[in-house]
Amino acid sequence: MSAPAVARTPAPRVRRRSPYTYLAVVVGLLVAVSLLEVVTGADDLTSSGTISATLVATVPIALAALGGLWSERAGIVNIGLEGMMILGTYGAGFFGYHYGAWAGVLGAILLGMVGGLIHAVATVIFDVDHIVSGVAINIIALGATQYLASRTFVGLPGGGSTQSPTIPSLPSLTIAPVSDGLQGLEQRNVFVISEVAAVVRALTTNLSALTVIGLLLVLVTYLVLWKTTFGLRLRSCGESPVTAESLGVAVLRYKFVAVLISGAMAGLAGGFLAMVASSNYRDGQTGGRGYIGLAAMIFGNWRPGGMLAGSGLFGYTQTLGLRSGRDSVHALLLAVAVLALAVAVLQLRRRHVRAAIGFAVAGVVVGAVYFAIDEVADDFTRMTPYVITLLVLGLFSQRLRMPAADGESYRKGSAG
Amino acid sequence: MASVETPSRSDAPPAVRLRGIGKRFPGVIANDDINIDVARGTIHAIVGENGAGKSTLMKILYGVQPPDSGTIEIDGAAVTLGSPADAIKAGVGMVFQHFMLADNLTVAENVVLGAERLHGIGAAAREEITRISGSYGLGVDPDRLVEDLGVGARQRVEILKVLYRGARIVILDEPTAVLVPQEVDELFDNLRELKAEGLSVIFISHKLDEVLSVADEITVVRRGTTVTTVDPAGVTARQLAELMVGSELPSPSTESSTVTDEVLLSVRDLTLPDPAGGRPLVDGVSFDIHRGEVLGIAGVEGNGQAELVETIMGMRDGATGTVELAGTDLSGRSTGQRREAGIGYIPEDRHRHGLLLDSSLWENRVLGHQTRRPSVSHGLVDRAAARADTQRIIEAYDVRTPGPEVPARALSGGNQQKLIVGREMSGDPVLLIAAHPTRGVDVGAQAAIWDHVKNARRNGLAVLLISADLDELIGLSDRIEVILRGGLVGRFDPSEVTPEDLGSAMTGAGSDAPREEGSP
Ligand SMILES: Nc1ncnc2c1ncn2[C@@H]1O[C@H](COP(=O)(O)OP(=O)(O)OP(=O)(O)O)[C@@H](O)[C@H]1O
Numbered sequence: 001m002s003a004p005a006v007a008r009t010p011a012p013r014v015r016r017r018s019p020y021t022y023l024a025v026v027v028g029l030l031v032a033v034s035l036l037e038v039v040t041g042a043d044d045l046t047s048s049g050t051i052s053a054t055l056v057a058t059v060p061i062a063l064a065a066l067g068g069l070w071s072e073r074a075g076i077v078n079i080g081l082e083g084m085m086i087l088g089t090y091g092a093g094f095f096g097y098h099y100g101a102w103a104g105v106l107g108a109i110l111l112g113m114v115g116g117l118i119h120a121v122a123t124v125i126f127d128v129d130h131i132v133s134g135v136a137i138n139i140i141a142l143g144a145t146q147y148l149a150s151r152t153f154v155g156l157p158g159g160g161s162t163q164s165p166t167i168p169s170l171p172s173l174t175i176a177p178v179s180d181g182l183q184g185l186e187q188r189n190v191f192v193i194s195e196v197a198a199v200v201r202a203l204t205t206n207l208s209a210l211t212v213i214g215l216l217l218v219l220v221t222y223l224v225l226w227k228t229t230f231g232l233r234l235r236s237c238g239e240s241p242v243t244a245e246s247l248g249v250a251v252l253r254y255k256f257v258a259v260l261i262s263g264a265m266a267g268l269a270g271g272f273l274a275m276v277a278s279s280n281y282r283d284g285q286t287g288g289r290g291y292i293g294l295a296a297m298i299f300g301n302w303r304p305g306g307m308l309a310g311s312g313l314f315g316y317t318q319t320l321g322l323r324s325g326r327d328s329v330h331a332l333l334l335a336v337a338v339l340a341l342a343v344a345v346l347q348l349r350r351r352h353v354r355a356a357i358g359f360a361v362a363g364v365v366v367g368a369v370y371f372a373i374d375e376v377a378d379d380f381t382r383m384t385p386y387v388i389t390l391l392v393l394g395l396f397s398q399r400l401r402m403p404a405a406d407g408e409s410y411r412k413g414s415a416g
Numbered sequence: 417m418a419s420v421e422t423p424s425r426s427d428a429p430p431a432v433r434l435r436g437i438g439k440r441f442p443g444v445i446a447n448d449d450i451n452i453d454v455a456r457g458t459i460h461a462i463v464g465e466n467g468a469g470k471s472t473l474m475k476i477l478y479g480v481q482p483p484d485s486g487t488i489e490i491d492g493a494a495v496t497l498g499s500p501a502d503a504i505k506a507g508v509g510m511v512f513q514h515f516m517l518a519d520n521l522t523v524a525e526n527v528v529l530g531a532e533r534l535h536g537i538g539a540a541a542r543e544e545i546t547r548i549s550g551s552y553g554l555g556v557d558p559d560r561l562v563e564d565l566g567v568g569a570r571q572r573v574e575i576l577k578v579l580y581r582g583a584r585i586v587i588l589d590e591p592t593a594v595l596v597p598q599e600v601d602e603l604f605d606n607l608r609e610l611k612a613e614g615l616s617v618i619f620i621s622h623k624l625d626e627v628l629s630v631a632d633e634i635t636v637v638r639r640g641t642t643v644t645t646v647d648p649a650g651v652t653a654r655q656l657a658e659l660m661v662g663s664e665l666p667s668p669s670t671e672s673s674t675v676t677d678e679v680l681l682s683v684r685d686l687t688l689p690d691p692a693g694g695r696p697l698v699d700g701v702s703f704d705i706h707r708g709e710v711l712g713i714a715g716v717e718g719n720g721q722a723e724l725v726e727t728i729m730g731m732r733d734g735a736t737g738t739v740e741l742a743g744t745d746l747s748g749r750s751t752g753q754r755r756e757a758g759i760g761y762i763p764e765d766r767h768r769h770g771l772l773l774d775s776s777l778w779e780n781r782v783l784g785h786q787t788r789r790p791s792v793s794h795g796l797v798d799r800a801a802a803r804a805d806t807q808r809i810i811e812a813y814d815v816r817t818p819g820p821e822v823p824a825r826a827l828s829g830g831n832q833q834k835l836i837v838g839r840e841m842s843g844d845p846v847l848l849i850a851a852h853p854t855r856g857v858d859v860g861a862q863a864a865i866w867d868h869v870k871n872a873r874r875n876g877l878a879v880l881l882i883s884a885d886l887d888e889l890i891g892l893s894d895r896i897e898v899i900l901r902g903g904l905v906g907r908f909d910p911s912e913v914t915p916e917d918l919g920s921a922m923t924g925a926g927s928d929a930p931r932e933e934g935s936p
């Protein structure tokens with residue numbers, strides 16, 4: 001082939017992030033929080049208790065977000081995550097009480113999948129609008145579990161129409177020598193070292209098996225969706241189903257399976273709430289975490305790593321609000337102010353003058369509030385997670401990229 | 417056994433035999449009694465007007481749509497193709513008329529999708545892609561995001577996809593519409609090689625000279641039926657065109673110049689930095705276009721012409737330099753405001769930037785004109801007027817369709833293109849930016865579009881023309897600039913330049929033009 005040379009402009013290639021980038025981010029965060037602690041004197045920011053509680057708050061959100069990720073990567077918007085979580089909480093309560101802890105986990109997954117099945121049949125087979133189907137599932141799931149609870153839990157010891165009896169607990173991990181050994185170090189307040197000790201302690205004290213499973217599922221999801229044929233095909237259905245179809249991919253089947261898995265993840269998230277975050281099914285237990293999970297997934301740009309970060313941010317701020325909130329949330333204000341100013345500088349360097357001014361003003365205002373008050377009122381600490389999530393979403397949302405055919409209806413035979 | 421008279425050259429059954437294929441859509445008979453034999457080891461061209469039913473037929477052969485009637489035989493065995501998966505199993509591969517690529521996936525992911533069995537989805541697959549790209553001279557980099565590729569590169573990815581799969585029967589639906597002549601030559605060399613390996617190629621194109629040069633047999637389709645199959649040695653392009661449409665081959669030629677001395681568009685030092693930090697995508701470009709003048713930009717796709725156009729249209733962030741339209745500075749204006757200022761824009765990829773496929777034709781007519789009469793009055797969409805004006809475009813530009821209510825998806829590719837051209841010429845633009853304006857339209861419609869442009873030019877329209885078709889560039893332009901690696905590198909007078917000169921200037925022959933190969 002010795003045809004005349006043809007000059008072509010090389011376009012940017014896909015940049016891959018190395019695992020070290022993530023490590024650097026984690027270390028950087030630790031240093032930043034340590035600094036914040038030193039500057040503000042809010043010393044509950046990185047106690048091992050805070051970190052343990054953060055994990056427990058994060059995992060259900062992350063699992064819900066994973067549910068969203070699976071389904072949206074295949075092009076089906078799943079706003080029914082909340083409902084599937086509710087089904088999961090009930091499944092954990094019913095099966096957990098009657099058949100033991102692990103049966104509870106399976107029950108949660110199974111009932112979540114029932115929700116997923118309904119969504120899949122509606123959206124994939126009957127081409128119902130994804131939002132309509134999802135909202136319907138949220139409403140139906142709530143009513144159904146309330147009804148089922150009143151039929152199955154009333155009269156049982158400790159059970160009632162709004163709660164199940166206590167579910168036997170799942171195994172959890174404590175490595176006493178490490179946990180106790182590091183206690184001294186954590187309390188000595190050595191810059192950064194103590195923070196690392198606190199993280200290690202949190203991971204070795206009373207760590208539930210389901211927490212480990214939940215975190216592993218994030219990794220597994222990444223590997224399956226990005227490193228296997230199955231994952232490539234599934235993602236292609238969310239990016240361009242006609243393309244996938246034209247290459248022989250059974251698009252509807254992949255979408256269906258994806259929504260089922262999505263339901264399973266959301267169900268497990270509900271199970272986690274019932275079995276790890278508390279010890280029984282309770283009415284209203286999910287508290288909108290399905291929607292938060294959806295937000296975390298968007299925050300994470302439809303990627304597992306980013307979605308974990310979003311869930312972690314939400315879990316962390318929520319935990320701070322619940323623990324010594326007045327001080328900790330007050331300290332967070334400073335962090336937000338500094339972050340906003342940093343983004344302002346970044347935007348200025350990219351010549352986005354208007355955005356830069358906006359961020360600078362926001363940073364100055366939040367900073368002024370920080371110095372004007374000494375502690376944050378309780379009413380405000382409860383809304384912190386939402387405010388911070390909104391703010392950070394606002395800061396980073398410029399470059400979000402959802403699957404191209406997400407939420408679109410698709411019919412077989414439309415290629416070409 | 418009684419001997420059966422078959423028209424095929426040898427005793428072997430034809431690779432593909434289509435008999436009595438029929439296909440109807442609401443209000444349209446797309447295919448009606450189609451009969452075609454494609455012998456093994458040949459290149460079989462199919463030609464016909466826009467909307468004649470070529471793509472529909474190919475989609476039937478590829479299992480995308482079932483035929484209403486008729487039979488398909490592959491290598492002598494009757495097959496029922498319920499989905500592309502069936503067709504792939506039967507050894508058929510297809511490059512669609514419109515790109516079938518997932519933007520947010522890499523080239524490698526797009527290529528291996530559905531054929532992961534062959535080389536997995538990892539390093540081995542990338543190596544194979546690089547190998548094929550190298551040996552067929554496609555210059556495809558597996559790690560790039562498809563989103564960042566221009567139309568020519570996308571087309572080559574599509575071709576690579578088929579080669580990667582090792583199909584025995586290769587369907588190419590207008591693969592050359594956006595390729596420059598050198599690239600077309602490379603492709604044809606590859607096709608001849610495939611043919612020698614015993615593959616059968618079905619090739620669709622509106623460029624009749626191309627068809628005559630590469631095909632072993634040519635089947636003419638008219639209004640959904642096969643008219644005849646001819647030997648390319650025995651016909652001329654003119655005769656082919658007459659078989660297709662009964663009209664004459666057009667020749668684009670500029671009559672007396674209409675260039676005025678009034679500058680309409682003035683571009684100064686326009687530079688668009690590469691967001692990834694490389695060499696600027698558009699590099700210090702300056703030019704003027706006067707009223708009544710057509711400025712043609714010649715260049716191999718991927719040298720910045722798409723970026724240049726999108727920068728002028730205000731679709732790109734971070735550009736420096738100035739763009740003035742009739743004396744007013746456009747910087748800081750949105751794309752919508754630029755359009756309101758009187759710029760018409762025919763995008764290079766009609767599906768990505770030109771149309772809402774699932775909206776009706778009249779809704780598509782309103783797009784880009786959503787603040788202007790006749791489609792909109794007092795801030796409200798005037799449906800009746802929009803429909804009426806769409807009907808006007810349908811008639812003036814000969815868009816073959818049942819009416820303004822049908823979705824844009826139901827139009828054939830060439831008819832979609834005609835609709836876009838008609839829309840962009842509406843509302844008396846002062847400047848038309850046209851990227852491959854006659855991409856995919858048949859010879860008759862091409863001549864009609866050229867006439868429309870020439871008429872408007874006589875009334876003062878300025879045109880920035882980008883085209884891979886050098887005859888079109890030379891025939892329409894008053895001046896031709898060559899773009900290479902983001903910068904304008906040469907100016908030609910169309911009345912003197914030959915396609916060959918232009919071709920070598922475009923590739924940077926004589927200067928150091930590094931060929932970008934698959935691996936960095
Ligand atoms: N999905 C569809 N729904 C309705 N009508 C359709 C559909 N697809 C094609 N048609 C109609 O069928 C006819 C044949 O279209 P086809 O795309 O096969 O033409 P073509 O020969 O490929 O033309 P071109 O050269 O413009 O690509 C056209 O009149 C078109 O409007």
Ligand SMILES: [Mg+2]
Pocket residue numbers: 470471472513589828829830
């Ligand atoms: Mg076609």
